[in-house]
Amino acid sequence: MIEVKGLHKSFGDAHILKGISTSFSKGKTNLIIGQSGSGKTVFIKCLLGLFDYEEGSISYDGKIFSQLTEDEKRNLRAEIGMVFQGSALFDSMTIAENVMFPLQMFTKMSKVEMEERADFVLKRVNLPDAHKKMPSEASGGMQKRVAIARAIVNNPKYLFCDEPNSGLDPNTAIVIDNLIQEITDEYQITTVINSHDMNSVMEIGEKIVFLKDGLKAWEGSKETIFKTDNKIVTDFVYSSNLFKKVRRMYIEENS
Amino acid sequence: MSYIHNIGAYFLMIAEMFRKPTKWSVMKTLILKDIDDLIIGSLGIIAFISFFVGGVITIQTALNIDNPLIPKYLVGFATRQSVILEFAPTFTSIIMAGKVGSFITSSIGTMRVTEQIDALEVMGINSLNYLVFPKTIALLLYPFAIAIGMFLGILGGMAACVFGGYSTLADYIIGIQTDFDTFHIFYAFIKTFVFAFILATIPSFHGYYMKGGALEVGKASTTAFVWTSVAIILLNYILTDMMLG
Ligand SMILES: Nc1ncnc2c1ncn2[C@@H]1O[C@H](COP(=O)(O)OP(=O)(O)O)[C@@H](O)[C@H]1O
Ligand SMILES: [Mg+2]
Numbered sequence: 001m002i003e004v005k006g007l008h009k010s011f012g013d014a015h016i017l018k019g020i021s022t023s024f025s026k027g028k029t030n031l032i033i034g035q036s037g038s039g040k041t042v043f044i045k046c047l048l049g050l051f052d053y054e055e056g057s058i059s060y061d062g063k064i065f066s067q068l069t070e071d072e073k074r075n076l077r078a079e080i081g082m083v084f085q086g087s088a089l090f091d092s093m094t095i096a097e098n099v100m101f102p103l104q105m106f107t108k109m110s111k112v113e114m115e116e117r118a119d120f121v122l123k124r125v126n127l128p129d130a131h132k133k134m135p136s137e138a139s140g141g142m143q144k145r146v147a148i149a150r151a152i153v154n155n156p157k158y159l160f161c162d163e164p165n166s167g168l169d170p171n172t173a174i175v176i177d178n179l180i181q182e183i184t185d186e187y188q189i190t191t192v193i194n195s196h197d198m199n200s201v202m203e204i205g206e207k208i209v210f211l212k213d214g215l216k217a218w219e220g221s222k223e224t225i226f227k228t229d230n231k232i233v234t235d236f237v238y239s240s241n242l243f244k245k246v247r248r249m250y251i252e253e254n255s
Numbered sequence: 256m257s258y259i260h261n262i263g264a265y266f267l268m269i270a271e272m273f274r275k276p277t278k279w280s281v282m283k284t285l286i287l288k289d290i291d292d293l294i295i296g297s298l299g300i301i302a303f304i305s306f307f308v309g310g311v312i313t314i315q316t317a318l319n320i321d322n323p324l325i326p327k328y329l330v331g332f333a334t335r336q337s338v339i340l341e342f343a344p345t346f347t348s349i350i351m352a353g354k355v356g357s358f359i360t361s362s363i364g365t366m367r368v369t370e371q372i373d374a375l376e377v378m379g380i381n382s383l384n385y386l387v388f389p390k391t392i393a394l395l396l397y398p399f400a401i402a403i404g405m406f407l408g409i410l411g412g413m414a415a416c417v418f419g420g421y422s423t424l425a426d427y428i429i430g431i432q433t434d435f436d437t438f439h440i441f442y443a444f445i446k447t448f449v450f451a452f453i454l455a456t457i458p459s460f461h462g463y464y465m466k467g468g469a470l471e472v473g474k475a476s477t478t479a480f481v482w483t484s485v486a487i488i489l490l491n492y493i494l495t496d497m498m499l500g
Contacts, residue, residue: 048377070275077379088370092288102378104281 001025002047002158002190007056009039009046016042017053018214027188029181029204033195034211035236040194041085043211044160047192048082049073060158078106081151083161085194087143089135095146096122096131102154121149125179141172145179152183159184159191165200177203198243201225210236226250265460272388275381282389289393293355294400300354301347305338305404308346309411310419312337317421330422331412331430336439338408343401344443345491348450351397352483356458359390360479363462364472372463387459397451398444405443442498449494450487457483 002024009017016039024030032040045051047058049065058065060076068076089098099118103109109117122128125145135143144164151159161180165173181204184191195201201208205222210233217232218225225237226247238244276282316333363386366372375382409431416422422430461479465471 045373050373050376074379077377080377082374082377084370084374086369088374090371090374091365091369105278105378105380 001061002192003057003059004047005057007043007046007053007058009042009051009053016214017046019056020211020214020216021056022209022216022219024190024192024207026190027185028191028206029184030190030192030207030209031195031201031205032192032209032211033201033205033236034217036196038211039214040196040211041162044162044192044194048080048160049077078102078154079157081154081156081159081189083144083147083151083159083164085162085166087135087140087147089143089146089150091135093135094131095127095133095135095138098135098146099149099153102150106154117153118149121153122146124152124183125149141168141176144168144172144176148176148179148183152187152189155187156189159189161191161193163194163196165195165197170199173197173199174203180204181206198237198240201237212236264464265456268383268387268460268463269456271381272383272391275384276388277380277385285385285389286392289389290396292358293390293393294396297351297354298400298403300350301400301404302407304347304350305343305408306411306414308342309334309338309408310415312342312408313412313415313427314419314421317416327422327426328430328433330416331427332433333430334412334427335409335431338412339405339439339443343404343408344446344450345487347401347404348447348454348487349484351454352458352480352487355394355454356479356483357476359455359458360462360465360476361472363387363459364465364475365469367463367465368468368472383463386463387456390459391452391455394451394455395448397454398447401444401447442494445498446491446494449490453483453486453490457486 004023005021007017007020008015020043032043034040042051046053063072063076065073065076089095090101093101096115096118099122100114103114103117107114118131122131125148127142127145127149130138130142130146135146138146148161148164151161159180164180165176168176177200180191180193183189193200193204201222203222205225208218208220208222208225209216210218212232218228218230220228225233228234238247277285313330313334317330320327320329363372366386372382372386375385412431413424413427416427417424458476458479461475461482462472465475
């Protein structure tokens, strides 16, 4: 479980996060949603310790991140997997080397053991025979899968995904979403996902935190998001014509 | 103000580069790869430029000596001095600021833009050590490349003498042996080491701390080239003044 209390983050004069408190539980896909520019990436990078923040505390299963020693931070980071928005694969390495990279860095596994483990996770993300390709030769969807494989190869306790399905076609997007949820459930990972996509909300929103103007505007789940009267949330949810139509049909059916 | 800030940030980067070293088994392959990219990959251009510029120095010197009182071996002597003291260490390093420097800035800058550096940091890897340290170590071999440049520059002068008829081979060989001072070699290699460090770190700094997207990667490479050249020229002046002045 990850707990965030009163998180404030500014860049110069721009106050991006204005006191956010929430928690993300184990074995669940926790979604952070909000418009583009609402601070989702900044929030997740604060959680990861990539950005310093002015105020607030972040704790991983009771361990307060800012109070850890450098060594403890490193140990914690070995338990974190991250899927970046643009996949962030190392483009000088093959797909298999990318996946083996965390093992090479943090474990004492032999080459054979690493290869077996990489085989296993690449199969798990349905990429059984892309080992020798370079990232630049892989499609966007494949790159995302490799990024997921790299993030989970070292059995993380925490998994972060920044817009894992942005730039993918709707079918692939759903496949990726479901893959993340299956993995989360299977290995009981605490997963935090950034998204601005309503399809993801519907598919995997076990917990949803809605960001708006640097504040948490709403919190709930995919079951409750369609019932809320919160204007900020409904504006976001029903910004697409499809969802507007669905809502109209729903209201007609129920009246 | 921002210059002072950048100079401070540059020295902090160098200190950070030595902290929390990457596993040796991984670092070894990074260093070998950088030696291949930065040193081996530059030998061709260094050899080519040195040989022909050496030839041109010889021709220019020969053409400017028309006083019969000046001994003929001066052509070889002047070529040797120009090549060893300035051409090979300094001039070549400016060209390398363009070649090696822009390669370093753009490759690290691209990693910044595509969040590969963030990916390293999330894994708990000291990305400065991972990225900049191997380049710095690889460039410790840069003096070898410059030594080859010196040799080929003098050889180029010799070729110009023989094939262009600007001096006799015998005079040239006497010239390149005249008043040989080993301290000059020492001076040239001290400069080369300093320039090698500059070539590895200033372009890395510009790549590592860049902000923005692909367009900014290009701009950062240009800025890095300018500052690397400026640093080389200034340090060349300071070192020359200190060691020979
Ligand atoms: N490194 C940075 N420096 C300054 N401002 C930043 C930086 N990163 C993000 N921002 C600003 O923070 C705001 C939120 O950005 P971001 O978290 O990327 O939004 P999103 O919700 O789309 O992920 C934006 O206004 C952006 O300009
Ligand atoms: Mg974002």
